[in-house]
Structure formats: C-alpha cells, structure tokens
Amino acid sequence: MIRTLELLILVYFTLLNLLYAVAVYVSARELGRHMSRRQSVGLSELLSREFYKPVSILVPAYGEEETIRASVDSFLALHYPEFEVVVVNDGSKDATLERLIEAYDLMPTERNAPRALHTQPVRQVYRSALHPNLTVVDKENGGKADALNVGLTYATFPLFCAVDADSLLEAEALLRLARRFVENEQLVAAGGSVRVMNGARLDSGRVVELRLPDRWVERFQVVEYARAFLAGRTTFSAAGVLLIISGAFGLFRRSEVIEIGGFLEGTVGEDMELVLRLHRRMREAGRPYDVEFDLDPVCWTQAPDTWAVLGRQRDRWQRGLWEGLLRHRRLWFNPRYGRIGLVAFPYYLLFEALSPVVEVFGYVFMLFLAVTGQLEWTFVVLFLLLALMYGTVVSVAALSIELFMRVRFERPRDRLMLLLTALLENFGYRQWHAWVRFRATLKLGQKRGQWGAMTRQSIQARDPAPAKAPGGAPEGPDGP
Template sequence: MNNVYQFFVSFFIVVNQFIIIYMIAICLFYMILFLLAFSRLKKERGLHQIEPYKPMKGSAFTPPLSIIVPAYNEEAGIIGSVLSLVTGSGRLDYPEFEVIVVNDGSIDSTLDKVIDRFKMVPIENKVLQKRNGIQTKFVKCVYRSELYPTLFLMDKVNGGKADALNAGINLAKYPYFASIDGDTVLEPDSFLKIMKPIIENTEQEVLASGGNVLLANGSIIVKGQIEENRLSRNPIVMMQIIEYMRAFLMGRMGLSQENLLLIISGAFGVFKTSRVIQVGGYRADTVGEDMELVVRLHRMNLEKKWGAKIFYVADPVCYTEAPEDFASLRTQRIRWHRGLYESLWLHRKMLFNPKYGRIGTLAIPYFYFVEFLGPLIEFFGYVALIIGLILGNVFFTYSLALVLLMIIYGSFLSMGSVLLEEWRLGKHQKVSELNRLFFIALTEVFWYRPIMTFWRVQALFSIIRGKNKEWGTLKRKGVSA
C-alpha cells in the first residue's frame, strides 16, 4: 500500500512540474507578445485621431473594394450593418466600393427586411454568370437597390457561411474584397485604415489585412453608427470585452509583426480577390473558414514563392455583438475550437516543416500546443490544484505555484490588455467603467477561465463524436437601430 502511495505521489509531482513548466513558458510567451504589441502601439498611438488616411481617398493606388456581408438569420442587426456602409453621415469614407449582402437561406425575416428597407429589385440573370466561378449552392436571385446603386443582394440556398462568402466573391468585381459579419457596425474611416498597408506596400504583394474588433453590447447605436460608447453591465459581456482586447492587441498584433498571423476575424478582414479565387475560395467543409483560408494563403504563398504578406492593423475599429448568456457563448466557443482543429488538421503537413519557414516552425506549433491543446493541459492543472488542496501539506507548494501562474496567465495579462486598449483609444471615458473592467479582469481566473477551459475540452470530445458544419444559432438582441 505504501508503494502505491509513493508511486501516486511521484506521478502527481511529475504532472505538477510539467504543468508548471508549461504555464511558465506560456506566461513568458504572452509577455513577449505583450511587449511587441506595446512597442508597436507606442509608435502608432494617436494615428486614429490625426487622420493621416485622408490623402488615400484621392490616391491612384487606392483600389476599389467589394464588401461582402454574409447573412443567416440576422434580422436583428442586418439593417444597421448595411446602413453603416451606405447611408448618412456614417457612410463609409472610401472612394469606391460595392456592398454585396448574401442571404444564405435565412428562415427569419432577413431577406424581406433588406428588400423592403433598401428597395431591392431583381436584376438580369446574366449577372449570375460570373467570371470567378467558385462552386456554390444555387443562387435564386440577385437584387440591386433602387436607393443605393452600389448595394446588391444575393438570395441563395443555405450552404453555410463559407458558401455564402464564395457566392459573394463570384459576384464581386473589384480587386480586393472585405468580409464582414451581418451584425457588424463599422466606423466611417475603417476601410481607409485597413487598406493602408495594401496601398503603402506597392512593391510587395499583400494577401490580406485584418482589423480590430470591439464589442457593441451596451452601447447606443443609431442608424448603423455608434452614438455613445457604454460598457455593458453583464459580467459575461465584460469578460468577453477583455478577451477581445487581449486576443487582438496581444495575440494578433504580436504575431503579425513577423508575418505569423494565422487568423483574420470574419467580422472584419480584407483579402486579395484573385489570390483567394486562385486557392479555391473558402472551404465549405469547415466551421473555421476564416482561419483555414488564412493558413491556406500562407501555405500557397510559401509553396509558390509569391513573397506576399498578411497584415493586422490595430487602428480600424468595427463593432459586433457578443453572446449575453452562457448557452449562446458555449455554442460559439465549441464551434470556434472545432474550427481551430479543422484548420490545423487540414494543414498538418506544415507542423514543424522547415519548408514553411517560421509559419511551420513557430506559428503552427503555437496554435497546436497553446491554443488547441492548451485548454486540456490547463484542465489538468485545475484538477491537480483541487487534488493538491484536498491532500494538504504534501502538495501545497505546487498548488500555490499553480494558483499564482493562473492569475498571472489570466487576470494580470487581461488587465494589461485593458490598459493598452484604453491608452490607445480612450473609448471608456468614465472611470467607473474602467474600474469595472479591472475588477472583472481580476476575477477571470476564478470563474470565466475555468468555464472556457471546460467548454474547449468538451469541444475535443465533440470533434471525436462528429462535426457540425452549420453556422449555429446565437441568441441576438441586435446591436443597431
């Protein structure tokens, strides 16, 4: 019996040591990303205020844009999103663009609302015979607005978000297209800012450019524009606000410094149309179509020696709606984790493959061992912590070390992200709102992070059981009026 106990103690110590070493490595890695992000933000701070983008409006190097808005059951927010693009004082400040709303077989009133509000009328079928020719589900009809000649609406059979985006690409006529979600609200100069690296890099090809995404829950939005930024009092939403700050400012900005960015948010991103068509468009057999396309572009870039880059721009801001209840949030996060797995699995030959440079030796391993498998290791960390506390003095040191590392990994880095974002943009003018964000960030490790970890571990089992290719349904209140 004593030998069994000694074996258990030894095994438990080894497991704890592995978890502690892993957590230390992750903390150091994120600290490096934090410093890289701070260095870049220090150079760029204030650019969004002095408006250095206006000269680009008249530049011959500013390419026209096709803006694709895939919509499935987006009746709550679709009108505000389209209004933020085409009308009023909030109309996009960009020289030439078209807007293509793709109704992907919605079963709510999305289609009818768009047709009625924007006076959409059917156009000739010849428009459907497009030059791009990515295979998609059947397109029933294409409409054009009588009010706004650059606004189009496609009505098609449901095929998922990727299929809807591909249908939009087929209709697009401009060299770059933007994909934004149907519940997204943009600031007027967002596209001038996100196109800046594309316009400036005249000697180097740019495959894609991603922008910053903030959450609109709690804010007052009128006719598709933010009238007043307000912080939601829902703790679930506040924690997601912090999460977005950390992911976009630290993760994406840090990785993009070395052309290692593998994710451009479907809520706000610009892609080179010809290259996306060349690689076959979005894959319809994955729920992580955004990341998979970016990874595939990186892969083809290296295999074909295009010498191109993918950028992340912190200045452009768009607003989207976050889930406000645990059920919707769980659905979203399990889908995200499944999408991460599918993107990595489809391109598994890149893992540790020197043929793909730092993408294969740094970026892909990071997403495998930190983003995908990290929750599993973190889950065992929580289990080890609980067991250590139950068993008492023998494992108290390890338990204390795990608690401190989890606080640093979760709460302190989150608080740092809040400071960076506020220092850069100053969106929260009330001290009380900042205080609430700091308090929520400090509590992350005690409730929010364990829940996220558990759900992502659940996602691993859902991957084994089967893959859900549907968009999924999230309960939305609508971010705009």
C-alpha cells in the same frame, strides 16, 4: 511520476507566461508606431485616389433580421471612394430578405456571375434602387463558407472585405485597412480590430460612446476581445506569424483567394482555414507575401449576451481551431514553411489548441492529489499563479492600450469595473471557458460547417437616436 507531472504542468505555464510577457512588450512597442502612423496621415490623404483600391464588402447573412438593417446602413455609410456591398442571404428562414427588400427598395436583376467557384444554387439577385453599389444575392442554404464564395463570384473589385452581418464598421475603418494594400504590394490579407459594442450608445448606426454592459457574461468578453486583438494579434503580426484574421473584419486580395478555391466548406473555422491555406500556397510557390493585423481600423460586433449562446460560440471556435491545424498538419514543425511551420503552428498547437486540455487536466490532477492526500501547497500556489495570473497581466496591458483608441471607455467607473472584470474572470469564468473548450476538443468532427444558432438583439434597439432615412449616410467628414 506525480512529481514529474507537477513539473511538466508548471513548466508549461511558465513558458506561456514568458510568451505573454514578450507579447506585452511587443504590443507596447507597436502602439508607439501606431500612434505616430495615425497622426501622420489625415482623412484627406486617405481619400486621395492614390491611396486606395476599390473594395467589395461581402456580408453573409443567415437569420439576421434583427441586425441586418443597421449593419448594411453602416457599410453603405463608409468613407471610401469606390466600394460595393454584396449581401448574401444564405436561405434564411426568418425575414432577413424581406427586411432588405423593404429597406433598400430592391429590384430583381438578371445579373449572372461567372462560375469561378462551386456553390449552392442562386435563387435571385437584387439591385437597390436607392444605392447603386448594393447587391443582394438570395441563395439556397449552404453554410457561411458557401455564402462567402457566392459573394466572391458576384464581387467585381480587386479587394474584398468579409464582415459579419451583426457587425458595424467605423466610417474610416476600410480606408485605414486598405491603405496597407497600397503601401505593400505583397500583402494578401489584413485584419482589423474587432471590439464589443454591447452596452454602447449608437447614433445612426455608429458607436459614439462606449459604456460597459450590465451583464457579467458580456463584460468578460469585452476584456477577452481587448486581450486577443489589442495585445495578441498585434504581436503575432509584428513577428510575421499571424494565422488568424477574424471573420468579422478581414480584407483580402480577391484573385489570390479565388486561385486557392475560395472559402472551404465543411469547416466551422472558415476564416482561419483560409489564412492557413494562403500561407501554405505562398510558401510552397516560393512567392513573397505578407499577412498583417492593424489595430486602428475597428469593427464593432455584437457579443453573445447569454451563457448558452456564448458556450456554443466558443465550442465552434475551438473546433475550428483544431480543424484548421489538423487539416494543415503537414506544416507542423516543418522547416520548409519557415517561421509559419517552426513558430506559428507549434505555438497555436501547444499554447492555444491544447491549453484548455492542460488547464482542465491541472485542475483534475490537483483534485486527485487532494483526495489521495498527496497534495503539496507549493504546487497549488505555483499552479494557480502561473495558470491564472498571466491572463490578468495581459488583460490589464490590453486595457491600457485601449486608452489610445479613437473610441474608448471614458467614464472612470467603467474603467475601474473593467479592471475588476480582468481580475474576476479568473474565478469561475476562466474555469468554465476552459471546460467548454476542453469539451469541444473531444467533439472534433461533429457539426462540421454549420452556422449554429445565434440569438441576436436588435442593433437598432440599442440606438436612442431617431431612425434615419433608409440607406442614408452621415454628413460629417469623420468617423466615430
């Protein structure tokens, strides 16, 4: 029995290593295509009327008084011919709404939206006297999904971009992502890269220089985000099995999302659940469609800077993953849903949702063998190599891809420290992260649909440049 368990654990991590090896290969191939694609289209072509569709930017906000001004400034400064920004204040208990009113000279308006989706009551709608394309909706608290649904009802354009209120978009990010919808009429959803801006130097709400943050908890996340977006999602998109578009930066066809009922309330993973529902509806209706990821458009996010906040975030992510998979368990191994049912769902179930369970069990099992005197060093060495080293290889590959991004770590000492971080995350951080996700798996069904407490650091506090006029846009033709 013991030898059988050892074999199963080793086989599991061997398969995981093989899958990540394939991911590295596909990512390298897609990087070449990405570079030629980026060089073939300039900003002037992206700005041509034939190359864009109007976009509504939805910004759900709850307790974002420290970050909301810088975020909205970055959205208003986007290089895009026709867009609107719809900020939804979800009953914040802090000064989020007051900061918005003061910064953008908001005035109450009588604008009423069609009740296409059921949401919590709206208290007041505001329009900006400084920016005609800025709308702020103040509503009673109902959670992030409810706030996004309110944004959907007040949006007026065919595409909408869901972003987080603590994030900054590169000036050309929306253009580059929306380009996909012009090239592909079957595209229903697309996601861009999300990168960590902790430690970065900002100028007028834009990231102009990447610097590695001082705290190890933030450094580990820089490596994680690079691994997840620059290697992982690139591969899933190329294979046509992408199930997750980050809530921090995703672009969707508004009509398709309203048709399926908008964002689902009562889940902590509303972004993933929406994509799963889109896959399911399109497959069941027999309609051709695509869901894609593009590594070029970048959204900068503020990652947690304390272990407590990071733990709560990863707890929610793990529960959200399980909730989405369980809610749509009909798709598991179901040939009716093609590669989504036969490839994507099995992978996310076996190698994403269950991976912390298997890893924690492996550590506990190894400890049990040591205590009972049955431990074999061959198993120990193979387990540690297979369980830990694959992450390092993929991390290093992702950091290599980062060299080709528009904004990257330029200082040699930062790059060397990133490589060191990719190695050190296996000793302590990796085990802590697995435990957090394992514990979250045991708490399924708890704290459904809650935003959760996320302590933010002021984005403007990171900006050494003088403050610009409210709502002003940068003059230059190019983004960071």
